[in-house]
Amino acid sequence: MRQLAIYGKGGIGKSTISANLAASFGEAGLRTWYIGCDPKSDGSMTLVQGRKIPTFLEQMKRGDERTVLEGFAGVKCVETGGPLAGVGCAGRGIIVAVQELAKHHFREEDDVLIYDVPGDVVCGGFAAPVRERYANEVYIVTSGEYLALYAANNIARGMANLNVTIGGIICNSRNVANEVESVREFAERISSKLIGTIPRSRVVQECENQGRTVIECAPTDSQADAYRRLGRAILDNRDLVVPSPMGPEDIREMLREMQ
Amino acid sequence: MTDILHPRPNPIIAAMYTLRDLDADIILMHGPAGCGFMAARRLEEAGVRVMTTGMQESDLIFGAEEKLVRILKGIDDRFRPGLIGVVGTCASMIIGENLDGAVKKAGVKATVLPIDVHGCSGANTTGAIRVLEVAAERGVISHDERDRQKMLLDRATLIERDRGLTSVTYLEPHPGTTKLSAAQLIVRTLREGGKVAVTLNAKKETAYGFADIMRAVEHARSKVGGEACYIGNLDPNIGLPRIRRYASDILRDLNVANVTVGTITGGLDEYPVSGDKAAEALDSCHADLRIVAGLPHTVPRLTSDDVLVTDQPRQLRNYIDKGFGRAIGEISTHADVMAAHAVLRSELGETIRQVADGGWA
Numbered sequence: 001m002r003q004l005a006i007y008g009k010g011g012i013g014k015s016t017i018s019a020n021l022a023a024s025f026g027e028a029g030l031r032t033w034y035i036g037c038d039p040k041s042d043g044s045m046t047l048v049q050g051r052k053i054p055t056f057l058e059q060m061k062r063g064d065e066r067t068v069l070e071g072f073a074g075v076k077c078v079e080t081g082g083p084l085a086g087v088g089c090a091g092r093g094i095i096v097a098v099q100e101l102a103k104h105h106f107r108e109e110d111d112v113l114i115y116d117v118p119g120d121v122v123c124g125g126f127a128a129p130v131r132e133r134y135a136n137e138v139y140i141v142t143s144g145e146y147l148a149l150y151a152a153n154n155i156a157r158g159m160a161n162l163n164v165t166i167g168g169i170i171c172n173s174r175n176v177a178n179e180v181e182s183v184r185e186f187a188e189r190i191s192s193k194l195i196g197t198i199p200r201s202r203v204v205q206e207c208e209n210q211g212r213t214v215i216e217c218a219p220t221d222s223q224a225d226a227y228r229r230l231g232r233a234i235l236d237n238r239d240l241v242v243p244s245p246m247g248p249e250d251i252r253e254m255l256r257e258m259q
Numbered sequence: 260m261t262d263i264l265h266p267r268p269n270p271i272i273a274a275m276y277t278l279r280d281l282d283a284d285i286i287l288m289h290g291p292a293g294c295g296f297m298a299a300r301r302l303e304e305a306g307v308r309v310m311t312t313g314m315q316e317s318d319l320i321f322g323a324e325e326k327l328v329r330i331l332k333g334i335d336d337r338f339r340p341g342l343i344g345v346v347g348t349c350a351s352m353i354i355g356e357n358l359d360g361a362v363k364k365a366g367v368k369a370t371v372l373p374i375d376v377h378g379c380s381g382a383n384t385t386g387a388i389r390v391l392e393v394a395a396e397r398g399v400i401s402h403d404e405r406d407r408q409k410m411l412l413d414r415a416t417l418i419e420r421d422r423g424l425t426s427v428t429y430l431e432p433h434p435g436t437t438k439l440s441a442a443q444l445i446v447r448t449l450r451e452g453g454k455v456a457v458t459l460n461a462k463k464e465t466a467y468g469f470a471d472i473m474r475a476v477e478h479a480r481s482k483v484g485g486e487a488c489y490i491g492n493l494d495p496n497i498g499l500p501r502i503r504r505y506a507s508d509i510l511r512d513l514n515v516a517n518v519t520v521g522t523i524t525g526g527l528d529e530y531p532v533s534g535d536k537a538a539e540a541l542d543s544c545h546a547d548l549r550i551v552a553g554l555p556h557t558v559p560r561l562t563s564d565d566v567l568v569t570d571q572p573r574q575l576r577n578y579i580d581k582g583f584g585r586a587i588g589e590i591s592t593h594a595d596v597m598a599a600h601a602v603l604r605s606e607l608g609e610t611i612r613q614v615a616d617g618g619w620a
Contacts, residue, residue: 061317087322089354096316 001108004167004234005115005129008141009151013172015043016204017141018116020227021234022047023215026073028231030111034075035101037129038118039082039090047071050211055081056097068105072216078105090118091125098134112235130164137240138166139195142186144179149186149251156190156243165240168195170230175200182258189254190243196230199223264429265573270376270386272298274346277390278372279307280463280499280528281399284340285369289327289356290314290348304597305464310334314350322354327361335367342399343371344390352377370397382425384412400499414531415557422556422581424573432572433579435588441566442610444585445476448548449485449615456546459491460537461553462530463502465570466493467599468592469552470509472568474516475608476550479615481517488544489513490522492533492553497526512602534558555583568607 006021008014015036022034036043041055048071058081059066071077080097082090098115106113115129129135138159142152152169159166169187171180171194184194199222207217214224246254271288275298278286285308288295292313299309312330314323327345334340345358358373365371372393376386388409395405419425448455457476461469473489480487493513495506506527513520522540525533534557541549541558548566551558555567555578566585567578570593578586592605 057317057320061321083321087324087355088318088320090320092316092354093320096320 001106001110002112002235003115003135003137004113005117005135005138006141006170007117007138007155008170008172009148010118012141012143012148012151013198014118014141015116016046016208017170017172017198017227017230018043018114019046020213020215020224021231022075022112022114023072023213024224024228024231025112025235026075027215027219031109032073032075033106033110033113034071034077035098035113035115035129036077036079037094037097037115037126038079039085039093040118041079041081043116044069044071044077044079046208046211046213046216047075047077053077053079055079056100057081057093060096060100066100066105072213089125091123091128094125095128095132098129098132102132102134127158127162130159131162136165137237138164139168139170139234140166141170141172142183143172143174144176144182144255145174146251146255148174149183149255150248152186153190153245153248153251156192157245160243160245163242166192166243167234167237167240168193170195171197173197173200178258182255185254185258186246186251189246189250191241192243193239195237196226196233198226198230261428263425263427265424265431267424268298268383269378270380270383270389271295271346271348271378272386273383274344274374274376274386274390275299275302275309277387278344278346278374279305280501281342281344281372281390281394282499282501283307283342283344283372285310285334285338285343287312287330287334287343287345288348289323289345289351289358291350294348294350295346301597306598308338308340312351319350319354322356323351324357324361324364327356327358328365331362331365331367331371335365335369340369343367343369345371345373347375347377349377349379370399372397372399382416382419384416387412404499408528411529411531418531418557422577423554424571424577427577427580430573430576430580433576433586433588434572434590435575435579435586436584438587438607438610439614441585441587441607442614444566445548445550445611446479446483446614449476449480449487450483452485453547454486454488454544455480455548455550456488456490456541456544457550457552458537458541458558459489459493459552460524460530460534460555460558461492461527463527464505464596464599465553465593466491466505466509466527467596467601468570468589468603468605469568470513470602471592471605471608472550472552472611473513473518473520474602475605475611475615477516477518479611482615488546489518489520490524490537490540490544491520492523492525492527492529492537493520494523494526494529498528502527508600509602530554530557552589
């Protein structure tokens, strides 16, 4: 079983990539799980026709039977859920939910688990999927912009502290100058590699507006092929390394050199 | 910064005890069941109801404000308390529970003091100071009383850091030297016509245990002769009503035992500062043997010939390590002081009486 965790700066496109990866694995016949770890519980929407699914933690709180919804191409979709903004502890929620999933729901015969983890690793709970080794292969999503790379580097530092291996860096293009080269250079400087690039395309938004992934909504579009290529690269990838993060100033210097 | 390894009270516990001093009817711990459990048992002996919101895993994740509001309303209806303290715990404070907001939402008839402390808020006195600040804000105590007590607590923190429980990295509990040795020394000094000084510099309710040493020494003096002088922080006109009551109870019982406390050094909550006056009074006594009971390390200029009596095994280790070999433990008496309304019979006191009365011989 491949156990992947997708991290990256807030708003960088983790959920879109995670859902499209899950859809591409599903259509390839792999038994796939999508586990959204954001308390907003919106990452799985494009896998289930734009609906919001009942969250694990809400069900646990009410004592209800936990339901796992099957979405596009049989992808099993779970949202951990969590507290409303400003109360409780979302990090603790992630810990509890992933423990429960690992204990009672995943099966040996499952092929791929994808944890879509929100934002930066702001507290111990957000690191739980990897710290507890529920995921052992981290992919960090970034663009070529400084703040996205800064966040990616910060995540790499967290992974290094936890002695967790990363599989590579995913470039989600924002069409900035020398973007792919910059992200590739960053990946190499932290001892990792660029595993794939997703071009910027308005098809993504059009499909999201219909509550579906690109794989489902525009299967013949070149954007769908980009997600499929990324998925194959991840499945073929065997290079897992504990990253060696850069100094924050070194990122700026690198970007200046790349201009 | 030195790491202090031995277990000791934290701000949560200090907050609970300070609410007891304010005569709170109910202390509601907002946290998991078991948090502050041992302290709760002691406080219940003192007549305070201690309750918990019993936070569960889902409360930790989603927050437990609704639960706190519901429980506050419930205990207000059921027990009709005048004063409730809602005390934070590590669990509720780390997840950012809004105690003040919950208290406002509950809108109960009782006066409620929301105390947002947790175990990592700093020295244990931080919890006590937080209670005093909230109590002053809500008119439960005056601002002058708050400031007076804050000064005392800050001084207590410094003394502990300088020569008390937080002055060394680790203190292993010690039972103290034997009470028989101390009792024989005290009675022999009196029998030989010597003068024994007994100084009480004790913290609040613990004085109910230590004051018995004065009674026992006076009993021995009446039997074998000698002189005695008595010094104590037993001013019945200082502090909160509950603390004043302790001093009045003790002075009443000492009077019955013919003990005249020649020098009153301050109130029972003034132990961090009354030690200075106690040291002066001790010097004026010119005693052949000096007994210092309560928190002896709060009294300056102690000598290794002094008999020090306290109730904490780790404090005894601290004294012995610092060269005070005559350190006596009143460990079991300590368990009974919370419910006391009269001076208790102490172990050292009983031993002094028995030796003075000739023992089994």
